[in-house]
Amino acid sequence: MEVKNKIILALDVPTTRKAIEIMDNLSDNLNTVKIGYPLVLAEGLESVTRIKEEYGCRVICDFKVADIPATNEKIADATFKAGADALIVHGFVGEDSAASCLETATKHGGEIFLLTEMSHPGAAQFLQPVSMDIARMGVKMGIHNYVGPSTRLDRLKKIRNIIGEDSFLISPGVGVQGGDPQDTLEFANAIIVGRSIYLDNDPVNALNSIIDSIEL
Amino acid sequence: MEVKNKIILALDVPTTRKAIEIMDNLSDNLNTVKIGYPLVLAEGLESVTRIKEEYGCRVICDFKVADIPATNEKIADATFKAGADALIVHGFVGEDSAASCLETATKHGGEIFLLTEMSHPGAAQFLQPVSMDIARMGVKMGIHNYVGPSTRLDRLKKIRNIIGEDSFLISPGVGVQGGDPQDTLEFANAIIVGRSIYLDNDPVNALNSIIDSIEL
Numbered sequence: 449m450e451v452k453n454k455i456i457l458a459l460d461v462p463t464t465r466k467a468i469e470i471m472d473n474l475s476d477n478l479n480t481v482k483i484g485y486p487l488v489l490a491e492g493l494e495s496v497t498r499i500k501e502e503y504g505c506r507v508i509c510d511f512k513v514a515d516i517p518a519t520n521e522k523i524a525d526a527t528f529k530a531g532a533d534a535l536i537v538h539g540f541v542g543e544d545s546a547a548s549c550l551e552t553a554t555k556h557g558g559e560i561f562l563l564t565e566m567s568h569p570g571a572a573q574f575l576q577p578v579s580m581d582i583a584r585m586g587v588k589m590g591i592h593n594y595v596g597p598s599t600r601l602d603r604l605k606k607i608r609n610i611i612g613e614d615s616f617l618i619s620p621g622v623g624v625q626g627g628d629p630q631d632t633l634e635f636a637n638a639i640i641v642g643r644s645i646y647l648d649n650d651p652v653n654a655l656n657s658i659i660d661s662i663e664l
Numbered sequence: 665m666e667v668k669n670k671i672i673l674a675l676d677v678p679t680t681r682k683a684i685e686i687m688d689n690l691s692d693n694l695n696t697v698k699i700g701y702p703l704v705l706a707e708g709l710e711s712v713t714r715i716k717e718e719y720g721c722r723v724i725c726d727f728k729v730a731d732i733p734a735t736n737e738k739i740a741d742a743t744f745k746a747g748a749d750a751l752i753v754h755g756f757v758g759e760d761s762a763a764s765c766l767e768t769a770t771k772h773g774g775e776i777f778l779l780t781e782m783s784h785p786g787a788a789q790f791l792q793p794v795s796m797d798i799a800r801m802g803v804k805m806g807i808h809n810y811v812g813p814s815t816r817l818d819r820l821k822k823i824r825n826i827i828g829e830d831s832f833l834i835s836p837g838v839g840v841q842g843g844d845p846q847d848t849l850e851f852a853n854a855i856i857v858g859r860s861i862y863l864d865n866d867p868v869n870a871l872n873s874i875i876d877s878i879e880l
């Protein structure tokens with residue numbers, strides 16, 4: 449997956465209209481967006497289809513899928529059918545659940561990202577003690593793409609060491625949550641940025657400033 | 665929450681039409697259903713609103729919410745606005761994430777269920793070692809409702825011991841996944857049953873058989 453300018457835009461907005469308004473301004477400098485449940489619950493999976501068709505961009509659905517294998521399969525199936533290119537999947541629920549998403553993705557020619565560790569404070573409680581084991585599980589399963597936190601760079605570095613240089617690692621938490629773009633890209637292939645771009649008074653300038661601050 | 669006949673019907677079907685067809689036959693003996701992402705991704709949150717209005721039943725949205733606090737809040741907000749009575753929330757993402765759902769639920773007059781441990785084999789990998797700690801976290805947070813597996817009764821008993829007799833515990837995994845209704849109800853207040861009812865050639869009879877097999 450080649451991410452233009454190494455920036456994935458998190459389109460965490462409540463309506464497709466708002467997402468389109470943002471993309472109208474930013475799509476020249478981006479080719480990959482991340483869409484989560486808030487938008488999809490408000491507007492349906494049609495929002496994924498629409499944004500993909502409108503901008504020809506890649507869409508990563510950040511659904512943090514965390515159910516039993518049979519349900520994970522149904523979620524993944526619906527998501528890829530709507531046109532998603534990739535799906536973010538929790539590793540914490542176990543190998544069978546993640547494998548169910550991986551198989552469904554492969555069937556549709558899509559990809560999954562395995563979530564190893566998250567960027568918020570609560571991730572330290574139960575997730576952090578096993579996040580490296582989750583990364584190891586992903587490697588054993590042959591998963592190529594991973595998600596790791598920009599807010600804990602020592603941890604991101606460890607995740608990179610486990611998954612190897614050839615794996616693809618993306619990192620949320622840059623901006624509002626405190627992660628630094630350039631520092632994060634020392635270990636990640638791309639950063640995920642949302643609010644600090646689209647909530648800025650001048651989103652185009654905010655995006656360009658981040659692009660200028662990183663070595664491409 | 666009083667669950668009629670101690671049975672929650674898991675409406676894990678792909679269309680609202682199919683859900684309504686099932687409920688037309690079964691709603692006399694049920695007052696609580698569980699709806700997951702597969703149906704909502706296919707039909708939108710309108711499916712929740714529709715089923716609730718049509719049958720006056722309580723709807724538990726089984727979204728296994730597992731994101732950062734800010735996103736959990738948005739997911740919970742949309743879900744309760746659509747008319748859901750309760751939302752199932754993962755505990756392993758940490759207290760702040762679960763608290764975000766709890767606060768949003770309370771604001772809407774709704775409830776959350778804290779998921780302690782799941783019923784599938786993969787739950788043994790990362791979730792089982794911390795599921796009792798997740799239950800303890802829930803008690804500390806003042807959460808009243810919990811979800812625990814019918815496929816591992818020794819574990820369900822431990823969860824009941826931690827959350828206490830006054831808490832409300834529901835249990836999936838009965839039927840296709842192997843859990844027994846009566847044995848599960850020794851520790852749980854209600855069981856969640858789906859496929860072994862609605863996939864039966866005679867769903868009314870399948871439901872009645874389960875009702876007959878349990879002591880109400």
